[in-house]
Amino acid sequence: MPQNDNTFANGNDQRADWGAPGTAGATIAAGLVFEDVSHDYDGVESVRDMTLSVAPGEILCLLGHSGCGKTTLMRIAAGVERQSRGRVLINGREVAGDAVFTPPEKRGVGLMFQDYALFPHMSILDNVMFGLKALAKKDARSAALGALGRVGLADYASDFPHALSGGEQQRVALARALVPRPGILLMDEPFSGLDKRLRDSVRDDTLAVIRETRATCIIVTHDPEEAMRMGDKIVLMRNGRLVQYGTPAELYNSPADLFAARFFSELNQVSGTVTGAGIETPLGVLPADGVENARSVDICVRPQGILLHEAGLAGVRGRIRSKRFVGEVDLLTIAIEGLNQPVQARVRAGSSWDQGMDVAVTTDPKDVLVFPREDTHV
Incomplete structure (x- = not known):
C-alpha cells in the first residue's frame, strides 16, 4: 500500500533509524x-x-x-544547463566556458x-546502484547496500519507491547521490516535501552524512532558517544577482540592505532623521554610527529588540493593544505615540504584560538595524 507524507504527521516514518555514524565513506x-556567470531563458536573464x-x-x-535564479545556478554547476557567458571551474579545471x-x-x-x-519500476537497491555502472555488479551492489545502511534502509532494498514514505524516499535519493562518492553534491530543496515536525531531524541526519563524506555541497533553499542551520556560507540571491555572501552570522547580524534584513527576521520599520545628537526616531534617539553622512534613514528593530518597562520610566510612551500566546513567547502589539502603525514585540511567555497596559518602550541596540535611504547622502 503506497504511503504518503501524512505518515510524518502521525509519527510513523521511523520504521528504521539512520545507520551508524562513520559508515558513509569519504570522498575527495x-x-x-x-x-562572471550569466544565464538567460529566451532573452530573460535568470x-x-x-x-x-x-x-x-x-x-x-x-x-x-522562487525565481531568483538559485536552481538555475545549481543546474549550471551540474552541467544540466549551460550558461550564456562566463566560466565554471572544478578544482581549477574549466568545465564550462566559451x-x-x-x-x-x-x-x-x-x-x-x-x-x-526515483525510478518507480526499479527496486530501492537498483535505484541506488543506477549511477554505479562502471563497477562490477557485485561491487556496485555492495556499495549500494552500504549507502542504504547508512541512511537506515538496507532492510528495504527490495522494496519499490511507492512503498516508502516521503522521508524514506528522501533518504534513498541521498544514498543514490552519495554512493558514487562525488566531489560535489548538489541538492535542490531536498526537505521541502517533508512534514515540518520531522524536517529538523531528517535535516540534521542528512547534514551528518554529508559531513562524513566530506563532499563539497550546494543546497538550494528558500528557507532562511534551513540555510542558517546547514550552511557554512550563504549566498542570498535576488533577480538573478548576488545580494550578499557570508556566514549565517554575518548575514543575520550585518545584512547588506533592507531586503536581506527582512529575509532573516520580522522587522518593525520606522523612519529616522540624522542630527548632531544621533538619529531621531519615534522610538527615541539612536546612535548614528556609520550613517553620519545621510540625512534620513530607515530604522529596523526586530520584535525581540522592543523592550518594555513600567509606564513613567525612561522610554517612549506606548500602550499594549493585543497579546497572543504562541508557545515559548507572547506576541505583543504596541501603539506608540507618533507612529501610525503599531510595533510588534516578542517577550517571554507568561510575562506580566497584558492588553490595555501603558508602558515605556526602549530598544535593544543588538536588534536595531540602520539603513541609509537612497539618494539621502549629503
Missing part, C-alpha cells in the same frame, strides 16, 4: 568556482554576472525567493532533486 572534496568560489568540503546554501563544456556525468557531481526522481 572538490572546489567550485563561478566566474542569473546575472555571478562570481563565487566554494571551498572544498564547504556546505553552501543558495537562498532566495569553448569548453564537460557533460554532467564527467564532472564528478552528485545530484539530488526536489522530487527525488
Whole structure:
C-alpha cells in the first residue's frame, strides 16, 4: 500500500533509524568556482554576472525567493544547463566556458532533486546502484547496500519507491547521490516535501552524512532558517544577482540592505532623521554610527529588540493593544505615540504584560538595524 507524507504527521516514518555514524565513506572534496556567470531563458536573464568560489568540503546554501535564479545556478554547476557567458571551474579545471563544456556525468557531481526522481519500476537497491555502472555488479551492489545502511534502509532494498514514505524516499535519493562518492553534491530543496515536525531531524541526519563524506555541497533553499542551520556560507540571491555572501552570522547580524534584513527576521520599520545628537526616531534617539553622512534613514528593530518597562520610566510612551500566546513567547502589539502603525514585540511567555497596559518602550541596540535611504547622502 503506497504511503504518503501524512505518515510524518502521525509519527510513523521511523520504521528504521539512520545507520551508524562513520559508515558513509569519504570522498575527495572538490572546489567550485563561478566566474562572471550569466544565464538567460529566451532573452530573460535568470542569473546575472555571478562570481563565487566554494571551498572544498564547504556546505553552501543558495537562498532566495522562487525565481531568483538559485536552481538555475545549481543546474549550471551540474552541467544540466549551460550558461550564456562566463566560466565554471572544478578544482581549477574549466568545465564550462566559451569553448569548453564537460557533460554532467564527467564532472564528478552528485545530484539530488526536489522530487527525488526515483525510478518507480526499479527496486530501492537498483535505484541506488543506477549511477554505479562502471563497477562490477557485485561491487556496485555492495556499495549500494552500504549507502542504504547508512541512511537506515538496507532492510528495504527490495522494496519499490511507492512503498516508502516521503522521508524514506528522501533518504534513498541521498544514498543514490552519495554512493558514487562525488566531489560535489548538489541538492535542490531536498526537505521541502517533508512534514515540518520531522524536517529538523531528517535535516540534521542528512547534514551528518554529508559531513562524513566530506563532499563539497550546494543546497538550494528558500528557507532562511534551513540555510542558517546547514550552511557554512550563504549566498542570498535576488533577480538573478548576488545580494550578499557570508556566514549565517554575518548575514543575520550585518545584512547588506533592507531586503536581506527582512529575509532573516520580522522587522518593525520606522523612519529616522540624522542630527548632531544621533538619529531621531519615534522610538527615541539612536546612535548614528556609520550613517553620519545621510540625512534620513530607515530604522529596523526586530520584535525581540522592543523592550518594555513600567509606564513613567525612561522610554517612549506606548500602550499594549493585543497579546497572543504562541508557545515559548507572547506576541505583543504596541501603539506608540507618533507612529501610525503599531510595533510588534516578542517577550517571554507568561510575562506580566497584558492588553490595555501603558508602558515605556526602549530598544535593544543588538536588534536595531540602520539603513541609509537612497539618494539621502549629503
